[in-house]
Amino acid sequence: MIPLDSLMVKIALIGVLGIGAQWVAWRTNLPAIALMLVAGLIAGPALGLIEPERDFGTLLEPIVKLAVAVILFEGGLSLNFRELRYAGWGVARLVIIGVPVGWVLGTAAVHYGAGLPLSVAALFGGILVVTGPTVIGPMLRTLRVPNRVRDILKWEGIVNDPIGALLAVAIYAFISYRGDSVDYAGIGFEVIGATFVAGLIGAALGYALTYMFPRGLVPEYLKAPLLLITVIFGFVIADIIMHETGLITVTVMGVVMANKPVHSSRALHRFKEDLAVLLISGVFILLSATLDWETMQAFQARFVVFLLLLLFVVRPVTVLVSLFLSGIPWREQLFIAWIAPRGIVAIAVTGLFALRLVDLGYDGADALVPLVFSVVIATIVAHGFSASWVAKRLGIDQGKGEAILMVGASRWTIDLSKFLKGLGYRVVVSDTSKFALRSARRQELEIHQGEILDEAHGHELDMAQFQHLIVATENDSYNQLVGTDLGPEIGYDQITLVSADEGTHNRISRGRVLMENGPTFETLQDRQRDGWIFSKTQITEKFTFEKFVENLDAGEEPVAVMKPDKRLLFFSTSARPTIEEDDIIISFVAPDTPEELKAQKMEERARKEGAREKSAGREAAKGRESGGPIPDPA
Secondary structure, three states: OOOOOOHHHHHHHHHHHHHHHHHHHHHHOOOHHHHHHHHHHHHHHHOOOOOHHHHHHHHHHHHHHHHHHHHHHHHHHOOOHHHHHHHHHHHHHHHHOHHHHHHHHHHHHHHHHHOOOHHHHHHHHHHOOOOOHHHHHHHHHOOOOOHHHHHHHHHHHHHHHHHHHHHHHHHHHHHOOOOOOOOHHHHHHHHHHHHHHHHHHHHHHHHHHHHHOOOOOOOHHHHHHHHHHHHHHHHHHHHHHOOOOHHHHHHHHHHHHHOOOOOOHHHHHHHHHHHHHHHHHHHHHHHHHOOOHHHHHOOOOOHHHHHHHHHHHHHHHHHHHHOOOOOOOHHHHHHHHHOOOOOHHHHHHHHHHHHHHHHOOOOOHHHHHHHHHHHHHHHHHHHHHHHHHHHHHOOOOOOOOOEEEEEOOOHHHHHHHHHHHHOOOOEEEEEOOOOOOHHHHHOOOEEEEOOHHHHOOOOOOOHHHEEEEEEOOOOHHHHHHHHHHHHHHHOHHHEEEOOOOOOHHHOOOOOEEEOOOOOOHHHHHHHHHOOOEEEEEEOOOOOOHHHHHHOOOOOOEEEEEEOOOOOEEEOEOOOOOOOOOOOEEEEEEOOOOHHHHHHHHHHHHHHHHHHHHHHHHHHHHHHHHHOOOOOOOO
16 A cells, blocks of 8 residues: 555645646636645645655756756747747847846845845846746736737746846856956856857757658657657756756757747647646646745745835836837736746746855845745736736736637538627638638628638637637538647637538547537538528527427527527537526528418518508608698508
8 A cells, every 4th residue: 555645645646736726727717826836835834745855855956957948948839930020029128128127126126125135136136037938828828918918928938037047147156256356257258158058059959850850760659759858958968068058958949949840840849838737737836835834934024025126116117118119009018017927947046046155155045045935926926816907907808709710611601600790799700712701701701811720820810719610611621630730729629510521420539510410511501502591599497498409390400509608609419518598599490481481571561561651641640730742652
């Protein structure tokens, strides 16, 4: 029997807490980083279930550093230069202007607010220029803000992480120099040289992999493992040259691979993304669990002044000075100025240098660990819980995506789009053919011409704006390809396919086939040509869904259910939405019989004639009152 305090049990507990916190965040729309932090604090200092330094010993530091390396590489892998078309100028200013301004202001806040010596304050101020993908990524996942804001925050976090670490390395080299006089030029040259070499290593490894993968020099089943080992190898080699330069290596390597065409690049990126989510969860639990009561008691009241300066002076002034006259709207500037949570890199780098400064006998060095944890907790709580509210107050929150995307401009999809538009939904019809989109344009529907598989992964089309994707082209293989490719982006449960061949729905393993009986593309087109229409029916206490189904004729079936909160859930061969009172059922039904159509036309004609007679009567009454001629009803 495995003892409950064994390392294996603790590793499993770390995984359960980390991923569980992310799942709860997804279900509740709460910030994942805050929930992971709370989970780590409960499991660590509160209950004592996890004590990382005791449980992992000397393995803790290399585990955290290698995890940070993989996370930074995954972040670099998402930095495509195409994103800089709108955000590049802002990112450049936040790096070139923001880093020195943030360092100076951060140093002043630490020195005057927290009361630490200037040398120690300068080192910690350098670390504070980082934000980090470990905290920015989970936060942005729950926000819908303009792409420019997302790109600036993402690029700043990933690029500034290694810069902040290297700034701390350089400052440490200066303040720990024991010679007669400080060799500023020598130390500066050493740091810049090591950084340059680390960047070259990252670029060389990135180019090597992008050369090997497309040429079949590595089999598919080895690509992901080779990529992971290469990241770790590059990080370790650069870190041997100089501490923390490995962060530069993995970031440059990721950027190179993100901007070079590589076969299987999407599959590799998803592998790294899944791995990064797992590592972020685990490392966040580990680091927050390392906070013990002794460290927490070292927190001093004057540190609150420093935290207030950091939140309300250092970050806002840094961003507003950096982006002044940049052309970025002031609302977006204010949002960026507020968002700056710190995470794993800040804790890891601070912990490393705190130990070294304590060994060298620097006053105030022992306060760095409680100070950095207070920074992480304060920024995660303040920014994580307020980001959505601030975005709404500034008017840049784009809200929850409620639109519907139709891939394939056919008569049936255009009719369905027009019907949904009449119900108040924003619908976008996408097709590669300009000719096919003419009918949609004539119906005054929003259209998008282009290849959805290419543009969904770039900024040409923001997939977060859509709550559901209907793929309905006559090419069954293409439909399945779109469902398989975009499933990880928006969720397989939010993609519904129209099968092009009989029985196809029995072979589709990804994506769901529209309607419970799965009518084919040709069947739907034929029925639409025969006059079939879309109708809506409200479910009430008396008229239940079962009665609704009983009233359907042969071939008629429900397409979707509209919830009161504007959610649109589609019926499929593999899933039926839960139907409740006040829901509205959208169905595709046959036209009325000739007799019913004739009766409707006669009723409509009688109603129009009655309206004309009433209008003529009113005109006649007006004529009598004015003494004018009485109009002839005929």
